[in-house]
Amino acid sequence: MPALFSELAIRDCEIPNRIAVSPMCQYSCGPDGLPTEWHRVHLGSRAVGGAGIVLTEATAVEPRGRITAHDLGIWNDEQAEALRPITQFVREQGGVPAIQLAHAGHKASKTRPWDGNDPIAPDETDPDGATGWEVLSPSPDAYPPFSGDRPAMRKATQDDIEDVIDDYRNAAERSLEAGFEIAEVHAAHGYLLHEFLSPVTNHREDDYGGSFENRTRLFREVTAAVRDVWPDGKPVFVRLSGTDWLEDRPSWDIDQSVRLADDLADLGVDLIDVSSGGIHPAQKPPGGPNFQVPLAEAIREETQTEIAVGAVGGITEPAQAEALVRNDRADLVLVGREFLREPYFGLRAAGELEDDAPAKWPVQYRRSVR
Numbered sequence: 001m002p003a004l005f006s007e008l009a010i011r012d013c014e015i016p017n018r019i020a021v022s023p024m025c026q027y028s029c030g031p032d033g034l035p036t037e038w039h040r041v042h043l044g045s046r047a048v049g050g051a052g053i054v055l056t057e058a059t060a061v062e063p064r065g066r067i068t069a070h071d072l073g074i075w076n077d078e079q080a081e082a083l084r085p086i087t088q089f090v091r092e093q094g095g096v097p098a099i100q101l102a103h104a105g106h107k108a109s110k111t112r113p114w115d116g117n118d119p120i121a122p123d124e125t126d127p128d129g130a131t132g133w134e135v136l137s138p139s140p141d142a143y144p145p146f147s148g149d150r151p152a153m154r155k156a157t158q159d160d161i162e163d164v165i166d167d168y169r170n171a172a173e174r175s176l177e178a179g180f181e182i183a184e185v186h187a188a189h190g191y192l193l194h195e196f197l198s199p200v201t202n203h204r205e206d207d208y209g210g211s212f213e214n215r216t217r218l219f220r221e222v223t224a225a226v227r228d229v230w231p232d233g234k235p236v237f238v239r240l241s242g243t244d245w246l247e248d249r250p251s252w253d254i255d256q257s258v259r260l261a262d263d264l265a266d267l268g269v270d271l272i273d274v275s276s277g278g279i280h281p282a283q284k285p286p287g288g289p290n291f292q293v294p295l296a297e298a299i300r301e302e303t304q305t306e307i308a309v310g311a312v313g314g315i316t317e318p319a320q321a322e323a324l325v326r327n328d329r330a331d332l333v334l335v336g337r338e339f340l341r342e343p344y345f346g347l348r349a350a351g352e353l354e355d356d357a358p359a360k361w362p363v364q365y366r367r368s369v370r
C-alpha cells in the first residue's frame with residue numbers, strides 16, 4: 001500500500017490518508033465573515049476529491065485580524081453555526097475537517113488580491129465599499145508593506161495582547177462547536193504571531209520583545225490557550241514560517257524554529273505545518289518543487305521531542321507526495337495550488353499509486369471509474 005494512503009492516527013483522530021488541502025484564502029465572504037455558497041462548494045469539492053484533511057482558509061479570530069473585509073471569521077456564534085454544515089459534509093466524505101485560526105496583524109485591512117492587495121486606511125473603502133481599519137502590530141515601525149502605503153498601525157498594548165489570547169481561545173471553542181476536529185494556529189507568513197516571533201518586525205522592549213523567549217511568548221501563550229480548550233483526544237497543529245529567508249539581517253531562521261518546536265511539543269502541539277517567508281519584501285526564497293521540505297525535515301529530525309511535521313510548497317505530483325511520506329521526510333503533505341487546479345487531487349493520487357482506487361471514489365461517481 002502506498003505510504004500516502006496509510007492512516008495517520010493522532011490522539012483519537014484517525015486521518016484516512018496523508019493528503020491535506022493547504023489553507024487558502026478565498027476572499028469570498030461579506031464583512032460579516034460568514035461562509036458563503038462558495039465555501040461550501042470549494043471545501044466540499046476537495047473533500048469529495050479525496051483529501052484526508054480539509055483545512056479552511058485563514059479564519060480570523062477577531063474582525064481586525066482579517067487580511068481583507070472578505071475573509072472568513074470565527075469571532076461569533078453565527079459564524080460557527082454557519083460552518084457546521086461544511087464540517088459535517090467533510091466528515092460524510094470520510095475527511096477530517098480542520099480550521100486555521102488566524103490574526104493578520106499589520107498585514108490586515110487590504111484590498112483583495114484581484115483588486116491590488118493594497119492597504120486600506122480606516123477612512124478609505126475597498127472597491128466593494130468595505131471600510132478599512134487600524135491594524136495591530138508588535139511595533140509601529142515594523143517594515144515596509146509588500147505593496148502600497150503603510151496602513152494605520154497600532155502598537156499592541158498589554159491589553160491588546162491579552163485580548164488576542166482570549167480571541168484565539170474563544171475562536172477555538174467556537175470551532176469545536178462548529179464540528180472541527182483539528183485546530184491549526186497560524187503563525188506564519190508575516191501575520192501577527194509571526195510578527196512577534198521575528199526580530200524583523202518585533203522591536204519591543206517589554207516581555208514580548210528582545211530575547212527568543214520574549215519573542216515566542218505570545219505564540220506560546222496563544223497555543224496554550226487553544227490547547228487548553230481543545231479536547232485531549234483532538235489534535236492541535238501550528239503553521240510556522242521555518243525561516244524568513246533574510247540572511248542579511250537579524251531575522252527568524254530554522255535554528256529558532258527547531259528550538260521553538262520543542263516548546264510547542266511540550267505545550268501539546270501534535271504537528272508542525274512548515275511553510276516559510278512572508279515577513280519582508282526583501283526575502284529570497286529559493287522556490288521550486290519541495291523547496292520548503294528541508295525546513296520540515298530539520299524540525300522533524302532535530303527536535304528533542306518527537307513531533308510530526310507537514311510538508312508544503314510546490315507539491316504537485318502523487319509520486320512526489322508519496323516519496324515524501326515513504327522516505328520519512330514528512331508525516332503529512334499539504335497541497336495548495338494543485339488542489340485549486342485539480343479538486344480531485346486525492347482521487348488522482350489514488351489512481352496513480354494504488355490498485356483499489358475506485359473504492360475511494362464516492363459511490364455516486366463510481367460508474368465513471370469501474
Ligand SMILES: Cc1cc2nc3c(=O)[nH]c(=O)nc-3n(C[C@H](O)[C@H](O)[C@H](O)COP(=O)(O)O)c2cc1C
Pocket residue numbers: 022023024025026056057058100186188189239275312313314315334335336337338
Ligand atoms: C489562493 C491562495 C490562498 C492562500 N491562503 C493561505 C491561508 O489562508 N493560510 C495559509 O497559511 N497559507 C495560505 N496560502 C499558502 C498555501 O497554503 C500554501 O502554503 C502555498 O500555496 C504553497 O503550497 P503550494 O505550492 O501547494 O500551492 C495561500 C495560497 C494560495 C495560492
